[in-house]
Amino acid sequence: MDQKHKVLLTKLRLELCAEALADGLVPQYLFQELIITSDQLEQICTQTTSQRRTMKLLDILQTRGPNAFKVFLESLSEFPWVRERIEGLCKENLDQFTTRSLELPxxxxxxxxxxxxxxxxxxxxxxxxxxxxxxxxxxxxxxxxxxxxxxxxxxxxxxxxxxxxxxxxxxxxxxxxxxxxxxxxxxxxxxxxxxxx
Known part of the structure; x- marks a missing residue:
């Protein structure tokens, strides 16, 4: 996954957890499309709360290959408002997340x-x-x-x-x-x- 997409998902982490993404078909779709393994699917599903399941999904997703972000967006058919929010942020200036010219004082x-x-x-x-x-x-x-x-x-x-x-x-x-x-x-x-x- 591209660094800019990792940053975006990290920035939206709490917001995404509130949507209970991992309780719908999202993990199953990611498994079907070979983005996550059966072991990773089990790790997600065995978390004790909805928020933890979504956090585990996001943690695993960031370690997957270059197609992970695109397939994740495709998996959000049950959550069109979430998909629109993420796509909107992508269309805005993603450089603001990735090209900060920070210096340590x-x-x-x-x-x-x-x-x-x-x-x-x-x-x-x-x-x-x-x-x-x-x-x-x-x-x-x-x-x-x-x-x-x-x-x-x-x-x-x-x-x-x-x-x-x-x-x-x-x-x-x-x-x-x-x-x-x-x-x-x-x-x-x-x-x-x-x-x-």
């Missing part, structure tokens, strides 16, 4: 992010949190422990990973290294805005 570069700031950042990320933390120096075993500890919450998994990174790196766990990891892993660096406020 000098005074923040060597500061260590607080737990509160990391919690906010974790809440803005989807499944890309794993790539970011690998870039920051965590290994796959540490990521596995984060996922095992919080199997139903991507937010909690990401937050736990950031805490482990901060504990492991100490004073080297800086805003600058976080900024670089976001840029180099293809995550939208504008999420840093939320923790710079």
């Amino acid at each position: 000098e005074m923040l570069r060597h500061s260590c992010p607080t737990d509160k700031q990391l919690n906010i950042l974790a809440g803005k990320l989807g499944s890309e949190w794993e790539h970011i933390l690998i870039h920051l120096g965590l290994d796959h075993n540490q990521l596995y422990r984060c996922k095992s500890q919080y199997p139903y919450s991507v937010h909690s998994q990401a937050f736990e990973g950031f805490i482990k990174w901060k504990q492991q790196m100490g004073s080297k766990a800086t805003m600058q290294s976080l900024w670089e990891a976001l840029n180099q892993t293809g995550a939208d660096p504008s999420v840093m805005q939320y923790i710079m406020q």
Whole structure:
């Protein structure tokens, strides 16, 4: 999936969760069109609430191939107002989501992010949190422990990973290294805005 589409779905995450997309035919259509696997369909369907099912669907969708976004839009036949909203945002200037010329202020570069700031950042990320933390120096075993500890919450998994990174790196766990990891892993660096406020 294109980065701009990932950013758009992340931006609309709460709005999409409120629509209970995963309770309709959307996951079945994505499975039929080979966008998601049977295991992924099961992961979606076994979530305990409508919102969690939709969150799991969105997390999985962002990890799928280049056709995932197009097929996702096709799958929204039961939700024409959602499809129109997404297509409308695509037709508007999508560059506003992807070409922000953000710079990290000098005074923040060597500061260590607080737990509160990391919690906010974790809440803005989807499944890309794993790539970011690998870039920051965590290994796959540490990521596995984060996922095992919080199997139903991507937010909690990401937050736990950031805490482990901060504990492991100490004073080297800086805003600058976080900024670089976001840029180099293809995550939208504008999420840093939320923790710079």
